Amino acid sequence: DWHYFEPLIKVLNTELERRVTYITSDQNDPGMDRQDRLYQAICIPPGFFLTLHFNMQKADVVVMTMMDLDNLQLKKSINPVHYLYLFHSLGSTHMVDHANSYDAYDSLFCVGPHHVKELRKRESMQAMEPRNLFEYGHPRLENLVTAARSYNESKQQGDMGPSALPVVLIAPTWGENSIFNTCGDELTGMLLDSGYHVIVRPHYQTMQLTPAVIDKLKNKYGQRPNFEFQDRMAENDSLFRSDILICDWSAMAIEYALGLCKPVLFIDLPRRVRNPDWQALGIEPQEASFRKIAGDIVSPQKLDEVPGKIDRLLENRESLGERLQQLRPKMVFNMGHSIELGAREIARLADEKAIQRKDREPSGVR
Numbered sequence: 001d002w003h004y005f006e007p008l009i010k011v012l013n014t015e016l017e018r019r020v021t022y023i024t025s026d027q028n029d030p031g032m033d034r035q036d037r038l039y040q041a042i043c044i045p046p047g048f049f050l051t052l053h054f055n056m057q058k059a060d061v062v063v064m065t066m067m068d069l070d071n072l073q074l075k076k077s078i079n080p081v082h083y084l085y086l087f088h089s090l091g092s093t094h095m096v097d098h099a100n101s102y103d104a105y106d107s108l109f110c111v112g113p114h115h116v117k118e119l120r121k122r123e124s125m126q127a128m129e130p131r132n133l134f135e136y137g138h139p140r141l142e143n144l145v146t147a148a149r150s151y152n153e154s155k156q157q158g159d160m161g162p163s164a165l166p167v168v169l170i171a172p173t174w175g176e177n178s179i180f181n182t183c184g185d186e187l188t189g190m191l192l193d194s195g196y197h198v199i200v201r202p203h204y205q206t207m208q209l210t211p212a213v214i215d216k217l218k219n220k221y222g223q224r225p226n227f228e229f230q231d232r233m234a235e236n237d238s239l240f241r242s243d244i245l246i247c248d249w250s251a252m253a254i255e256y257a258l259g260l261c262k263p264v265l266f267i268d269l270p271r272r273v274r275n276p277d278w279q280a281l282g283i284e285p286q287e288a289s290f291r292k293i294a295g296d297i298v299s300p301q302k303l304d305e306v307p308g309k310i311d312r313l314l315e316n317r318e319s320l321g322e323r324l325q326q327l328r329p330k331m332v333f334n335m336g337h338s339i340e341l342g343a344r345e346i347a348r349l350a351d352e353k354a355i356q357r358k359d360r361e362p363s364g365v366r
Contacts, residue, residue: 001065002031004088007139008063011343013038018347021059025050050074057081060353061346067097070104080360082106082353084346090138090258090332091251092285093118095271095278103128107349109136109342112332114286121281134345137338141328144236144259145335151240165197165226166314169242173250174205177270180213181206183300187246187267188217192224194307199238201230203250243317244295244310248272249287257294258328261321263313264295265306293327295320 005022012018013036022031022041032041044050054074062077063084070076076083084107092114093102102108102119108131110116116133123130168191172179179187180202191198198221202214221227230238239256245264247253249272253264271288278285291297296309313320329335 001088002029004065004086004139005031005063006034007339008086008343008346009034009039011340012347015340016343016347018350023053060350060357063346067101071098071100076104080353080357082349084109084349087111087115087136087138088140089251090141090254091287092283094122094275094281094283095273095285096249096251096287097274099275099277105131107132107134107345109134109345110333111136111138114283114331118281118283121283125280132349134342135333136342136345137334138255138332139338139342141255141259141332142336142338144239144255145328147236148240148260165195166244166310167199167242168196168244168246168310169199169201169238170246171201171238171250171252171256172203172246172248172267173252173272174203174209175272177248177272178203178206179246179248179267179269180217181210182269183267183303184213184217185220187303187306188221188227190303190306192221192226195226196307196310197226197228199228199230199242201238204231207231243314246306251287253294254286254290257290257324258331261324263317263320264291265309265313266291266295266297267303268297268299294324 002024009020009022012020017038019038020040022034022039024031024041024043025046027043029041029043032043034041044053051073054076055078057077058079059081061082061084063086065086065088066074067085069083083105085102085105086109090111099122103122103126108115108119110119110133116135119133120130122128170179170184170188175181188198188200200217207214218229222229228238239260242262244262245253245256246267247256247264248267248269253266256262257264295313298305298309334341
């Protein structure tokens with residue numbers, strides 16, 4: 001998750017002149033290579049020493065992208081640390097995640113109004129003290145919008161013309177009820193036979209947990225000229241080149257539609273649920289409500305309807321794109337300004353915590 005931390009760290013180190021220590025469990029993490037007089041990177045492999053570090057850390061503010069703090073092996077410190085969660089998804093908090101995944105955090109950098117609404121409802125239902133729900137935004141969406149604009153401008157200057165075949169990107173979530181684990185073979189074959197250029201981009205968890213499913217697809221369709229396989233989730237080229245996304249319950253569909261203003265066709269597979277009591281909040285998850293906005297839905301038992309739905313969505317892509325573009329600032333905070341505002345909030349929280357720490361220290365220690 002270095003790409004979520006790097007821009008914040010850069011502003012903290014340079015503009016705000018704050019000292020940052022970066023902890024990773026991956027020796028190949030790009031964060032290990034950053035050089036700055038106010039920056040230090042430490043690699044602590046998973047296991048006893050990482051658990052011990054969490055138990056004993058003394059930072060004023062700890063910023064994390066890991067859910068379920070205090071629920072699993074990594075616990076909050078015995079010292080007074082302010083824990084801040086950095087959302088890295090546009091999805092909701094209460095269906096795909098555990099009910100208490102975010103309870104241990106003191107501050108949460110919310111992507112949009114839906115996060116604030118869901119978290120406040122959770123606090124009310126559990127009689128929790130209100131926490132600092134900062135209106136942050138989603139820097140990756142901002143970067144995607146900027147990169148897509150540059151891509152389209154370079155494409156126009158290069159006069160490459162339209163692609164010979166409509167490009168369909170299949171990029172679902174992972175798990176036994178995801179597209180590739182249920183109907184991926186039939187869907188891919190049908191799209192190839194219908195004359196689309198198909199990019200298959202599985203979730204990395206699918207590659208790790210059920211590699212045989214993906215190997216079967218590659219072996220069966222890998223020689224077809226209109227089949228393409230992409231296993232790098234961080235790349236954007238397949239997003240830019242595609243005309244439409246086929247997805248299931250992945251929050252990536254929201255990012256794709258809002259960032260690129262392109263349609264999404266959802267295969268109506270069973271919901272991905274880790275919180276069996278998600279309906280208690282009385283709030284429809286973003287992953288569900290957004291489906292009605294971003295495109296169309298098709299039953300896995302009616303995959304023969306997919307080509308017709310794709311063609312209709314592509315025919316109406318301009319009007320849909322305009323609606324999605326107007327929706328961005330309503331769904332996502334601080335488009336274009338999130339990093340600077342977020343870094344300043346982290347610095348403010350650190351200053352506040354440092355003052356509290358000094359107030360607790362005996363006068364002789366100061």
